[in-house]
Amino acid sequence: MIISLTEENYLKAIYTLSHLSEESEVTTNQISDHLSIKAATVTDMLKRLAEKKLINYIPYQGVKLSDKGKQTAIKVVRKHRLWEVFLVDKLNFKWDEVHEIAEQLEHIQSDELIQRLDTFLGKPKFDPHGDPIPDANGLLNVVKAIPLNQNKTKGLFVFVGVCEHSKTFLQHLTSIGLKIGDSVKVEEINEFDNSYKVKINKNNSQFFSNKVASNILVEIKK
Amino acid sequence: MIISLTEENYLKAIYTLSHLSEESEVTTNQISDHLSIKAATVTDMLKRLAEKKLINYIPYQGVKLSDKGKQTAIKVVRKHRLWEVFLVDKLNFKWDEVHEIAEQLEHIQSDELIQRLDTFLGKPKFDPHGDPIPDANGLLNVVKAIPLNQNKTKGLFVFVGVCEHSKTFLQHLTSIGLKIGDSVKVEEINEFDNSYKVKINKNNSQFFSNKVASNILVEIKK
DNA sequence: TTACATATTTAGACTAGTCTAAATATTTGT
DNA sequence: ACAAATATTTAGACTAGTCTAAATATGTAA
Numbered sequence: 001m002i003i004s005l006t007e008e009n010y011l012k013a014i015y016t017l018s019h020l021s022e023e024s025e026v027t028t029n030q031i032s033d034h035l036s037i038k039a040a041t042v043t044d045m046l047k048r049l050a051e052k053k054l055i056n057y058i059p060y061q062g063v064k065l066s067d068k069g070k071q072t073a074i075k076v077v078r079k080h081r082l083w084e085v086f087l088v089d090k091l092n093f094k095w096d097e098v099h100e101i102a103e104q105l106e107h108i109q110s111d112e113l114i115q116r117l118d119t120f121l122g123k124p125k126f127d128p129h130g131d132p133i134p135d136a137n138g139l140l141n142v143v144k145a146i147p148l149n150q151n152k153t154k155g156l157f158v159f160v161g162v163c164e165h166s167k168t169f170l171q172h173l174t175s176i177g178l179k180i181g182d183s184v185k186v187e188e189i190n191e192f193d194n195s196y197k198v199k200i201n202k203n204n205s206q207f208f209s210n211k212v213a214s215n216i217l218v219e220i221k222k
Numbered sequence: 223m224i225i226s227l228t229e230e231n232y233l234k235a236i237y238t239l240s241h242l243s244e245e246s247e248v249t250t251n252q253i254s255d256h257l258s259i260k261a262a263t264v265t266d267m268l269k270r271l272a273e274k275k276l277i278n279y280i281p282y283q284g285v286k287l288s289d290k291g292k293q294t295a296i297k298v299v300r301k302h303r304l305w306e307v308f309l310v311d312k313l314n315f316k317w318d319e320v321h322e323i324a325e326q327l328e329h330i331q332s333d334e335l336i337q338r339l340d341t342f343l344g345k346p347k348f349d350p351h352g353d354p355i356p357d358a359n360g361l362l363n364v365v366k367a368i369p370l371n372q373n374k375t376k377g378l379f380v381f382v383g384v385c386e387h388s389k390t391f392l393q394h395l396t397s398i399g400l401k402i403g404d405s406v407k408v409e410e411i412n413e414f415d416n417s418y419k420v421k422i423n424k425n426n427s428q429f430f431s432n433k434v435a436s437n438i439l440v441e442i443k444k
Numbered sequence: 445t446t447a448c449a450t451a452t453t454t455a456g457a458c459t460a461g462t463c464t465a466a467a468t469a470t471t472t473g474t
Numbered sequence: 475a476c477a478a479a480t481a482t483t484t485a486g487a488c489t490a491g492t493c494t495a496a497a498t499a500t501g502t503a504a
Contacts (some may be wrong), residue, residue, distance in 0.1 A: 006491065028452060041492055043453055048490090060452060060499060091338040104330045110323050116313040228461065250482060263462055265483055270460090282469060282482060447504090454497070462488080469482070474475100 005107045015073035025062035074138040080106035081127035088128040095128040096170035130161025149213035157184045157218035164215040237295035247284035296360040302328035303349035310350040317350040318392035352383025371435035379406045379440035386437040
C-alpha cells in the first residue's frame, strides 16, 4: 500500500499528539492546530486514513493509530531523528538548524537507506535534541527524564533533552552555554517566580527562568 | 518563486534531452517519452513553465530552458550526483542501486545542505557512474570521452563513464569486472559484428559486444 | 434541562497534476 | 503539391489535498 507524504505527516502528528497527554484519543482540532491545516480538511483526511486502516476513527470521538499506522509513524520519526544526527554529526549543522531539513528527508523511501544510515552513524540511540531514536523494530528507549521545574529539590542533574524544539529556544540554550549531557546543579529555587539558580558543569552560577526550567529535561545524576 | 518537485523533474528532463542531440530545442514527445507522461499533460506543464519564465516555449516548435530554468535544472543534477556519491562512498551502496534514491534526494531544498554535503564528500568532480558534477556555480567539467565503439583503432584507453545507466547494464559491467578508472586495452576489433577483444587492467582478455562498447565512455590513456 | 459555546462534519469550490479522446498543425513521401 | 502519417494541442474529466461557509453534534453552565 502506498502512503503519501501528506498521509505520513498526519500519522506522525497523531503519533506525537497521542504522547503529549494521557488521552490516547487525538482530536480533529488538535491535529488541525498542530499541522496548521483547517479542521474540515483534517476530517477529510481522517476518513481516508480510516479507509486505509491506518487509524481507528469514530466521528466526533477522535482518532487512534492502528498497528499499521503506528508502525508507519514510528518509522517516519526514526528517519527524522537519524537524519538529524547525520546533519549535526557529519555535516556540522547546529542543533537549531536541522529540523526543517529533516522534515523533508524523513519522507525518503528506502528501507535499505535507513538501515545503512543507521549503521553509518553508529546506531545512535538519541538525536541531537536528546529525543530517543526508535530502533529498526520500532522500539524506543524509554526516557525517565522530567522537566527541571518538576524537581522541587536542590541537587545534581544531567541535561538530557528539551520539551520545546523551537529554533529560538535552542539558540537560547546555546547562548547560555547548555548542551545535551551537561551537568546541572540546582543551587537555589526562588519561590516568588520559580526561577532556578544553577551551575552548569564547573562554570559560574546563573539563573534559569521557570519557562526555561520547564522546557529542559533532566535526569538525576548518578 | 516556488518550483514544485514536478516542475523540477520537467526542467531536468528538458536539460538532459537538450544535451543528447545537437538540437537545442526539445520536443513535447521527447519529454513525454522520457518521463512516461502523456504528451497532452506535457503541453499543459510547458505552458505553466513558460508562464513562470523557466522555459521558452513556442507551440508546435518545442522548448528551450531559460537562464533561470537552466540554473534550476543544473542544481537538481548537482544534488542528484552529490547524493549518489554519498550513497556509494559513505553508505557503501553499489553503483547500480543508487539512482532511485537519488531521484528522491535531489529534491531536498536547502542550499546550505548541498554546500555542506559537497564539502563532506571532498568536493567530488564525478559521480559513481563517471558523470561530471556541476560546481556551486553550475559549471561542469567538460568531458571529452567518447563511446568505445567510436574508436576504430586498437590502443589503450581508460574507462571513465557510461551512456546507459540502467541497473541491468551496470550490473553487467560489474559482473565483467569493469569499474570506473580501469584501463581498457583494445586488442582486436572484429569486423563482422563489431565486437571488441579487450584486456581490462592486467587481466585475461575478453569480448565486448558492440552494444556494450557503445555504452562505455573512454578516454585515450596518456 | 435547556440554551449557549465549542468542536466537528458536510457541502461546495479551487489548484496541481494527471488522463483520454478529439481537433488541429506539421512533416513526409510520392 | 497533396495525402497520409505523425506530432501537438485543446477540451473535458478525475484525484489528492486544500479552503470557506454552513450545518450538526457535543459539552457545559445556569
